[in-house]
Amino acid sequence: MINMEVVREDIDKLNALLKVKVVPADYKSKVETKLENHRKQANIPGFRKGFVPMSLIKKQYGTSVLFDEVSKMVSEAINKYITTEKVDILGNPMPKDGDGFEGDFSNPSDFLFTYEIGLPPKIDVSISKKNKFPYKEVEIDAALIQKQSEDIRRRYGKLESAELVGENDMVLGRFVELNSDKSVKEGGVDHSATVSLEFLDSDKVRKKFVGKKVGDVLNVNPDDLSKGPKDKAAMLGVKEDELDGIGKKFTFTITEIKCMNFAELNEELFLKLYPDNSVKDEKTFNDRIKSDLEQMFSKDSDRLLHKVVFDELMKKIKVSFPEAFLKRWIKQVNEKPLTDEVLEKEFDGYLKMLKWQLIEKAIFESHDVQIDQKELVDYTKSLLIQNYSNYGAPVPDEEELDKNARKFLQDKKQVDSIIGRLAEDKLIELCKNTATLKPKKVKYDDFVKEFN
Known part of the structure; x- marks a missing residue:
């Protein structure tokens, strides 16, 4: 087994060099074996297979075979050194820029390869009773339980038509884009969509809808009824990259009102939720x-x-x-x-x-x-x-x-x-x-x- 010399030179606490010296005794046998294999397989006009002169094989394959074998040996030597010496590194060793190689593959003799390695900083840390951390837990109060109860009842409720808009209703209607003088914009947006009042951020905007009926017309700004460009584009039926050319003045004509009637808190709902009859x-x-x-x-x-x-x-x-x-x-x-x-x-x-x-x-x-x-x-x-x-x-x-x-x-x-x-x-x-x-x-x- 060949044991090539690997020498470590520390530059500072975080950087070091690994130098690998390769002498002919390290690579000669491997290269000759590889070239002999090439000779046995080579098909060169004028020569029988397996009888090509070694001088011709060396001329054609010598340098590349030498390079491949030496590179492989150097890589193995570095990996072995890192494993054996238990060197903790960041990333992988890299050939040193500029002067990372000494030697001549065309005229082989001794070679010296220099690799850079990055070293991790020393960290000494453990967890003990001296470490004090806050552990925050959600207070499950009556309001939170009520909210979760309503969410469940809504999920199992029924969507029904309503005459007047309520605070949490879904309002279906038609958006029509206007000019600055509030006249209908020719070629502007004309699209039907749904507005869910429950998810509006502004109570002021929500109140504009509450109490309205089918056929009523409201002046609206789509920005107030959407959550960002993607949602706004979907609501107006346009592509997101078309929004810059669209104004903020629209009419919204109500065409339908949907109200969510919550499921009743009864045995039927409880069995749907908890088939084990525990509730x-x-x-x-x-x-x-x-x-x-x-x-x-x-x-x-x-x-x-x-x-x-x-x-x-x-x-x-x-x-x-x-x-x-x-x-x-x-x-x-x-x-x-x-x-x-x-x-x-x-x-x-x-x-x-x-x-x-x-x-x-x-x-x-x-x-x-x-x-x-x-x-x-x-x-x-x-x-x-x-x-x-x-x-x-x-x-x-x-x-x-x-x-x-x-x-x-x-x-x-x-x-x-x-x-x-x-x-x-x-x-x-x-x-x-x-x-x-x-x-x-x-x-x-x-x-x-x-x-x-």
Whole structure:
């Protein structure tokens, strides 16, 4: 076995060089064997197969074979060195610009290859009782239960025609675009659509509709009735890129009014919602809503805890990176050409993601937290079961489910995504079991703001 010399030279705490010296004794035998194989297979006019003079083979293939074999040996030597010496690196080793190679493949003798490596900053972090994190939970009050009850009743209610517009009704009508003098614009927008008053942001605009009847005409601004350009374009029946040429003055003629009559709180509704007959009256219905909301929001509380831990540790821990090396490496490995302008724009986000990965890794190493293959497969199976359930499809047997999960994990992007989710779950569990959490009940609206 050939053991080529690999020497490490540290430039600073974040950058180093790996120098690989290759002498003829390292590559001579491999190159000769490769050339002999070429000789046996070569079909050159004037010579029988397998009897081509070696001088001709060397002239035709010598340099390329030498280059391929030496490059392969150097790569193997560097990988072996990194593994054996347990060198923690960022990205991959890269040939040093300018003077990264010494030697002549046309006149082979000794070769010297120099590679740059980026080193991760040292991070010493763990979770203990000294870490104090707020753990916010949604206060499940009567108003929230009532709102959820109304949402359920609306979902199972019936849409019926109404004579007058109510605050939460759906109003069908015809939009007609006007000129600045309020005359109908020739060739302007003329489109029928629906306005759901329940989802309007402005109470003032909603009140303009309330009490109106079929045939009434209102002066409206489409911006007040839509949520952004995409929604506005769909409402007016135009393409989004056509909005700049459309004015803000319109008439809206009401053609139909639809009112949602909520489902009654009775045994029929309860059985639809809970076939196990566990809910029999309004009190047990509200109790069930509260229980379901607590379960749902507990997962959101965990996610918020992860966000709090992320923000605090990212702010507290100061690190530096071999930025010049990383920029070169990113440009080299990117699938599509990357301009310096785009790289600079995205680089801070990349460093932020890298910093968190290193913090998370340090925490897991400190607490001996690992993600093994079985966990990965089991977690993937649980996600697949959830997907089957969401689409109303039957869950396959264990053997088929396991096969599907392993096939799913052949996609590296999916693997990275699932490992990320598993790591998040493990960090949350670690913090809940190890850190000091300070529970606090907050209103639903305040809780939602925490995620923004």
